[in-house]
Amino acid sequence: LFAGPVTFVKGVVAMAGLPPADRVEVCFAGRSNVGKSSLINALTGRKTLARASNTPGRTQEINYFALGESRYLVDLPGYGYAEAPVAVVAKWQALLKQYLAGRQTLRRAFVLVDSRHGIKAVDAEILKLLDRSAVTFQAVLTKVDKINRAEREAVIEQVKGALAKHPAAYPEIVVTSSEKGEGIETLRAIIATLE
Ligand code: GTP
């Protein structure tokens, strides 16, 4: 699946602009700067497919990428802190919530969590929304190249604890580094098996 063609489909700014719900899709959600766009680039082996940046709030639309003809990968705007005007952020946050709650073909939401920080209060609102919407979500730790063994074990425990109270949480946590490639093959396999 990931060996085949990957193409940018479109950037969506309103629910009406979503492409037809005709295939399985997975999305990448998480706080601003957590590494969503970088993870999509690592998964697809394309360095600049999704725009990644050091400036929180880089991704401001819902960006659709097609993996062959059978899957969409969806890069979402970050939530929480963003270097953008308040009104602009409010608009894309509203779209993000409508999307997460209302997309029929969304099979799994990968919720990215910075492995240096763990699950934070700002994640709670999104996790509750996913529970209410019955969208299965899976936690993906990012930037694991920045922490040591002990920190890794500690953050996994923290995330496990936080997930325990969410009925929509898929229990397996994926540990990744887009920089070093860790966990990328595991995540590809998960995406490939979703029907
Ligand atoms: P927004 O679109 O602004 O919400 O951000 P995002 O979640 O898409 O994050 P993005 O992929 O743009 O990455 C943010 C910063 O983190 C960039 O400077 C990346 O180079 C860096 N980064 C992402 N993944 C990793 C990783 O696995 N390891 C390290 N060391 N840095 C990473």
Ligand code: MG
């Ligand atoms: Mg981004």
